Amino acid sequence: MTFTDLLMVYLLAINLLDFVLCGADKHRARRGRWRIRERTLLGLAALGGSVGLLAGMRLFHHKTLKPAFRYGAPAILVAQLGLAVFVLPRL
Numbered sequence: 321m322t323f324t325d326l327l328m329v330y331l332l333a334i335n336l337l338d339f340v341l342c343g344a345d346k347h348r349a350r351r352g353r354w355r356i357r358e359r360t361l362l363g364l365a366a367l368g369g370s371v372g373l374l375a376g377m378r379l380f381h382h383k384t385l386k387p388a389f390r391y392g393a394p395a396i397l398v399a400q401l402g403l404a405v406f407v408l409p410r411l
Contacts, residue, residue, distance in 0.1 A: 323411065324411075330368065331368050334364060334367055334368045334369040334372065335368070335369045335370075335371050335372030335375075336372060337364060337369060337372065338361060338364040338365055338369030338370075338372035338373045338376065339369075339372035339373070339375050339376040339379075340376075341356050341360070341361060341364070341376075342361060342372070342373055342376025342377060342380055342382055342383070343376055343379070343380050343382075344356065345361070345382060345383075346376075346380040346381075346382040349382070358383070358386075358388065358389075361373055361383070361389075362388065362389070362392060362393070362396070365392075365393055365396050365397075366396055368400065370393055370394075370396045370397040370400055371397065373389075373393050374393050374394065374397065377389060377393065
């Protein structure tokens with residue numbers, strides 16, 4: 321397996337995880353149960369799961385009014401895209 325293959329598997333897994341956790345947190349919020357920490361959701365986004373978090377926010381209508389998510393998640397994605405444009409051609 322090449323580095324690119326491993327990177328793609330990693331990104332798919334972390335985005336899926338952040339998406340699922342966003343849905344689980346919304347489900348728990350509706351039932352007044354134990355919640356997933358915001359720093360966990362944003363931390364996973366920072367580690368590469370920003371697309372999954374943004375998709376979960378949109379699909380589940382979750383955390384869309386919180387500034388840390390409304391502006392932070394897109395900012396993380398833009399930073400990651402900028403990093404990818406800078407780093408990937410050099411690999």
